[in-house]
Amino acid sequence: MKKIKKSDLNKLLSQWQQKYSVFAPSNHGVVKMTAWDGKDTTFLDWYRNTVVPPKNNFLPGMEKMFDIKKDAGYKLEVTADDTKQLIFGVRPCDARALALIDVNFKDGYEDTYYLNRRKNGLLVGLGCTSPCASCFCTSLNIHPAESQDVDVMFNDIGEELLIAEVTDKGKELLAASSGLSDATAADEAKAKEAKEATFKKVTRKINTGEIKERLMPSFENEEYWKNVAAKCVSCGICTFLCPTCYCFDINDEQSKGEAARFRNWDCCSFAVYTKMPMENPREEKWRRVRQKVNHKYNFFPMIYEQIACTGCGRCIRQCPVNWDITQVLSTLPEKAKA
């Protein structure tokens, strides 16, 4: 294992910037992974997690799929985004979230837009030290300071950052980096202690045991879901900011002879999401809220044997009306069986 002084992090990021488009947390505006400015590493002091998850770097809120050109006939032109992104400071929950999105975009048909960015991207993780009260990652088998879903993992050990390679890609990155020193056994012991302390700070818990089985019997319980959905205003914030939500819409735009096809994030909280000309299976809000919870905790696990939530807590922190998924899950009508 390697290490680096926190005060030298900017030198390391600068090195990486020679070869990669480096992104790091920034709080100019909403907190998100932003193109690094070449010097600022003060995020080490204030950063807990981003508001906009790093999925935005791989599945952007809006992207052009192709230009639609017309002369004699139509010609479609794709401009591949081959940017080599290096995202620094990815939290373990968000790294896992990308691994979950990978599953959807790899299964059956490969989604080249997303997978191409993933292939060209490097994730450098940074273990948490001060989880939020809304975080419940540990209930989803995620350690707030450890990750196998990144390429390289950084952990805070006081004045220095401990650096561990996780994937081959990460190994190559470190091998090509200068200015790192070897970590000692004492450093590793310090890191271990810090990780354990962080783990204990995640106090919000949910019971995920047999969650599919507990959700299923309540599916047709209209009264329960109406109650759960009552205060939701269908704003979509919880979806757009969720690191595992990947639903999208496809739309054409044209003006003055120029046309292109775009895709953008979509959201199951919106009634139009499932609207057909003659009918809409989820016209009513409670059906949409039910879909949201069930997709993450019931349907996705039915297909892929993994829960599609990482307990990052964003949907709890950012909801304008304090809707709380952990509360929903802990008040299931079948709770007695829990």
Added chain:
Amino acid sequence: MVVRDISQRKRFLNSGNVYLPHIAVIEKIIEETPTIRTFHFNIKDDKVREQFTFESGQFAEYSVFGVGEAPFCISSSPTRKDHLEVAFQKVGRVTNAMNRLAVGDEIGFRGPYGNTFPMDYLKGKNLVFVAGGIGMAPLRSLIWNVIDNRAKYEKVTIIYGARSPDLLCFKYDLTDWQKDSSLNTVVTVDRGTPDWKGNVGFVPAVLEKTAPSANNTVAVVCGPPIMIRFTFPVLDKLGFKPEQMITTLEKRMKCGIGKCGRCNIGDVFVCRDGPVFSYAEIKGLASSEY
């Protein structure tokens, strides 16, 4: 990890970017009803056109470039390779734009997507096709397929209805089928007109009167949800088991390949796992959403 095996399916040929449509050219337009049209079309690229294959029941995403994409089943039969056909009803933005297209215009086409009618399961069986309105579009692919392989199947009954005579689609097919003595084709309308000589009555009622035997029979039902909802109980009364009733489901779709999220009923994605389902399968789904 469990991944639904779709490897045996007829797949989109362009394996690179699955969202990139082929350019296709409209060769003929048929006015089926005041709001429904059929396009005969062909993929423009010679190589792609020659390699293209699909099976009855599969659908595709059609683009009017600059306006958008919409999913429709391929309404022609894979046994007839001269061109492809799609029937659509003018109801939304994309279909209105499709309605403005002319012969020679180009559309986008990506597919085939979804599962297919269970051809092996249908082999050697009596078949009852029940359709209403534009619901004949997916069935017609199967019916032509069956007619072109007539020896593989036993008795074939076709029951087709629309609200009024002018709303019957594929009238040219109906005429052919009624002439074909190997088929029992019953056409009905909810409300007749003075010059209508055929049956008058709702599809489920006409089905009940026709009373095909359930013995070694499969019924394939396509049409508006309300018709399907009234048809299943009639089939049940006639002795059909849920596995003997097949239908296609409709949902709002965008990607067509199980990625964009919106077409699910519980853990089933209609675009990828459907659109063809038996009533036995549907009954097991998160029922209030189909």
